[in-house]
Amino acid sequence: MAKTVAERSSEDDIQRQELTALYRLMVLIRRFEETVYQKFHEAKIGGYLHRYDGQEALVAGIIPQLQLPGDYILCTYRDHAHALACGTSPGAVMAELMGRATGCAGGKGGSMHLIDPENGFLGGDGIVGGPVPVSLGVGYAIKYRGTKNVCVCYFGDGAMNQGGVHEAFNMVGLYKLPVLYILENNQFAMGTSVSRSTAQPDFVKKAEAHGIRGERVDGMDLLVVREAASRALKHIRESGEPYFLELNCYRYVGHGIGDDNTKGWQTYRTEDEVSEWKLRDPIAKLRDTMEARGYLTPEQADKIDEEVREEVHAAIVFAESSPEPALDSLYDHVYS
Amino acid sequence: MATMRYLQAIRLAITEEMERDPNVFLCGEDVGQYQGTYRVTEGLLQKFGPMRVVDTPISEIGIAGLATGSAMAGLRPVAEFMTWSFALEAMDQLVNHAAKITYMSGGRIHCPVVFRGPAGVGTQLSAQHSQSMESWYAHTPGFKVVMPFTPADAHGLLKQAIRDDSPVIFMEHAGLYGTHGEVPDDPDHVVEFGKAVVRRKGKDCTLVGYSRGVLMCLRAAETLAAEGIDCEVIDLRTIVPLDMDTVAESVCKTHRAVIAQEEWRNVSVGSEIAARIYEMAFDQMDAPVERVAGADVPMPYAKNLERAAIPTDSDVVAAVKRTLA
Numbered sequence: 018m019a020k021t022v023a024e025r026s027s028e029d030d031i032q033r034q035e036l037t038a039l040y041r042l043m044v045l046i047r048r049f050e051e052t053v054y055q056k057f058h059e060a061k062i063g064g065y066l067h068r069y070d071g072q073e074a075l076v077a078g079i080i081p082q083l084q085l086p087g088d089y090i091l092c093t094y095r096d097h098a099h100a101l102a103c104g105t106s107p108g109a110v111m112a113e114l115m116g117r118a119t120g121c122a123g124g125k126g127g128s129m130h131l132i133d134p135e136n137g138f139l140g141g142d143g144i145v146g147g148p149v150p151v152s153l154g155v156g157y158a159i160k161y162r163g164t165k166n167v168c169v170c171y172f173g174d175g176a177m178n179q180g181g182v183h184e185a186f187n188m189v190g191l192y193k194l195p196v197l198y199i200l201e202n203n204q205f206a207m208g209t210s211v212s213r214s215t216a217q218p219d220f221v222k223k224a225e226a227h228g229i230r231g232e233r234v235d236g237m238d239l240l241v242v243r244e245a246a247s248r249a250l251k252h253i254r255e256s257g258e259p260y261f262l263e264l265n266c267y268r269y270v271g272h273g274i275g276d277d278n279t280k281g282w283q284t285y286r287t288e289d290e291v292s293e294w295k296l297r298d299p300i301a302k303l304r305d306t307m308e309a310r311g312y313l314t315p316e317q318a319d320k321i322d323e324e325v326r327e328e329v330h331a332a333i334v335f336a337e338s339s340p341e342p343a344l345d346s347l348y349d350h351v352y353s
Numbered sequence: 354m355a356t357m358r359y360l361q362a363i364r365l366a367i368t369e370e371m372e373r374d375p376n377v378f379l380c381g382e383d384v385g386q387y388q389g390t391y392r393v394t395e396g397l398l399q400k401f402g403p404m405r406v407v408d409t410p411i412s413e414i415g416i417a418g419l420a421t422g423s424a425m426a427g428l429r430p431v432a433e434f435m436t437w438s439f440a441l442e443a444m445d446q447l448v449n450h451a452a453k454i455t456y457m458s459g460g461r462i463h464c465p466v467v468f469r470g471p472a473g474v475g476t477q478l479s480a481q482h483s484q485s486m487e488s489w490y491a492h493t494p495g496f497k498v499v500m501p502f503t504p505a506d507a508h509g510l511l512k513q514a515i516r517d518d519s520p521v522i523f524m525e526h527a528g529l530y531g532t533h534g535e536v537p538d539d540p541d542h543v544v545e546f547g548k549a550v551v552r553r554k555g556k557d558c559t560l561v562g563y564s565r566g567v568l569m570c571l572r573a574a575e576t577l578a579a580e581g582i583d584c585e586v587i588d589l590r591t592i593v594p595l596d597m598d599t600v601a602e603s604v605c606k607t608h609r610a611v612i613a614q615e616e617w618r619n620v621s622v623g624s625e626i627a628a629r630i631y632e633m634a635f636d637q638m639d640a641p642v643e644r645v646a647g648a649d650v651p652m653p654y655a656k657n658l659e660r661a662a663i664p665t666d667s668d669v670v671a672a673v674k675r676t677l678a
Contacts, residue, residue: 089426123459130457139425140458143449150414150446154422154430161378161404161428181414181445188415192407350460351494353518 033312037321039081039239040307043073043300045325046098049107050270052329053097053114053128057274061337062114064127067095071237071269074299075201076102078242079169082250085137087164089155091148092171093201094129095268096141099171103138105131107328108335117339124342125350145206146179148172149198153185156194156259165254171199175206177220183227190228193258197249198224200263202236207272208285224261231261237297240306267294355538360393360530362504363469366511367394367431369540371401374429377515380407380419381433381470390435391471391530413439417446417468421520424466425454429515434470437524438482451520452495467514471527472500473565474615474663480651483659485564485616490522491592491625497546498522498592500564504534506590509544516543526565547594551603555585558609558673561600561626563589566613569645573613573669584673592622600626601633608639609676613669618646643672 020028050068057066069076072095080090080102092099100110105121113120114128122132132140139155142148152170159166176182177200189196200220204211211218224231230252234245242264249260269291307313357365371377378401383390385398385408398406409416413434420432434440440447447468454462474483491498497519501507507525514521536542552567553574560570567588574584585603589596604610610630612623627642648662 120459122457122461125459126457132458132461134458134461139462140454144445147445147450150418151422151425151450152418153415154419154424155426156422157407157419158423158426158428161423181418184410184412184415185418187410188412188419191410350456350458352497353455353460353463353465 036303036307036312039077039243040300040303040313041321041325042077042081042102043239043303044321045107045328046073046076046101047300048325048329049097049101049110049332052333053111054270056115056333062128063116064129065094066128066274067272068268068270069095069098071294071298072201072203072266073098074239074242075171075199075236075264075266078239079199079246082243082246083137083169084166086135087166088137089159089166089168090138090171091152091155091168092141093145093148093173093176094141094143095173095201096129096131099141100131100133100138103133103136105133105136105138107332111332111336112339115336116341117336118342119335119339123346146172146176146182149176149182150185152196152198153189153194156189156196157192159195160192160257167195167197167250167253169197169199171201173206174200174202174204174211174220175209175214177223178206178214186224186227186229189259195253195257196259197246197253198229198259198261200261202263202265203268205268205272205285207276210285220263221261229259229261231263233263233265236264236266237294237299237302239299239303267291269295354535356533356535357504358530359504359507359525359532359534360391362508362534362536363393363511363525364395364397365536366508366515367397368400370512370515371397371405373540376427377429377431378405378407379431379433380409381416382409382411382435384408384433391527393530394433413442414446417443417451420466420468421446421451421454421464424451424464424520425462429465431467431469431515434468436482436527437470437472437486438484440468440470448493452493455519456495463518464520465518467511467521467523469511469523469525471530472524473526473528474647474652475528475659477654477656477659478652479654483652485614485647487522487524487592487616488621488625491622496520496522496593498524499546499590500524500526500592501590502529502564502567502588504532505536506544508536509542510546510590513543513546517546524564528565544590546591547596549587549589549596549599551585551599552588553584553586555583555607557583557607558585558611558676559600559603559607560584560586560611560613560669560673561589562586562613563592563622564615566615569613569664569666569669572666573673576666576670577673582673582677595626597626597629597633600630604630604634605637608637609673610638611643611645611669611672611676613645613664615647615664617649618644619649621646640676643676645669645672
């Protein structure tokens, strides 16, 4: 039956609102990452720092679809975007990066160990492949309780060569647990490309070898990611079975702060390659789509950009004005 | 009180805690259909069903992840390693995940998991299956490390471990599984962590042991008593937390100490206790602290070599005599 003009207009409104929120989230992630880089070089942030620039669609296309709390998210040390998407306040994330008491882990975790259990975010994991065995347990807990929730577990292409990942895949496939695996295939495990690190680069086959259905998806296009994740989540909630999505994407900057954007990556990839991937930038692509559909004007985009800059600035002010953790908290939380 | 074997006391503790708390479940290799490699978990699958008694593949990383992740999400898993030697496969999930998540999260995530299984040396199992590695875990902040000697303690300490909100390393001794003892007839019988117990009163020398090391100490004390040497025997029960107050109090009375353990001597539990005795009671000591421990070699197979590598009560007797010389 044909839809009325009013129905179409209402659907348009919902689409506009949803996509505007996702666009805004991606811009927030990009600005946040650019800013923390500056703050690192001002020595306000220590440790390692792994940025998500270029991979924003993997988070914005999936996490806002989750039921939080209820569903769970696990991810790698490249975790700022995931925390922001889960609803952790940028101030609490920035404060954690700056090692402040108001950080989301009270300053005890840092960049690699952001966490927000009240929003379902069980944390960034500093060990390549580490969250995958944990996801087996989280998935088991969901099945044990008999709810329709899902554990979403992010990990990188490098993790596919870790033994524990395959132990966990096998058991998740065997027990049929409600886990959505998101392979963030950004083409490089630090400086080692997929082709130099794995004899079987068809990662979907590897998931299928463990009894987990999977598919390969363009991770540079938010709408494609969102659609694939929506299908996968529906399948998991209905069947209780795991699903695997390989999302192809690209990180624009080096692996971490030690792999500096200005020179480090030139040893394993070319500037031309980076430039080619940037032509597919997920933020620019969504903006073009939204402008073409009449969902976003250049003025509105500028306004979003301005709001996001203010939000990130406020996060910095909050973090910088927050106290360091009390020294007598050193021994707190070793045990529960 | 009921008399039962050490392994039955463990089974009883698991059974009672699973009956008490629906969030408690058991997982491990051959714990269900096979009824447990050492029959510790016999009958539990039939009683509680496959959702709560989970047979796993031979995948220790997977077992540790299953336990750690489900604990982070609010369950109370009891994960069995067929032996603690096989837990080495899972070291990253244990040390970098289970032991650290609470601290790394600033206390926002709890990990109430028990990792249990047989440890200990002997019976010609040779290098990869015959070893005791408690100091590896005791060294790692975040773990509590429990090593019961009696059936009653195996029962009460395991129940406490399951109720504890922190990750617990629960090391049973395969060589004690068949030993008998009385176990309180009380479903709420728990033994508090960090409370050592004096198994024998004495005034001449303090013998400190845990797990089967206590047996070494008690036998040595018997032998020495016949010679008029009166030893006090302390069973630590838990390595972390470590009840040094009980040890120090005893040492201040006897002025001598011998520590007996099956694990390797180098950088071990005994090293730590000796150091702490010196820190707490240096001026009370009439002789250097003696350590009786496993030889610092991978366990040999040949019977005579194995015997030479494993400490015995006669080693404890000799050590006590050195402190009195």
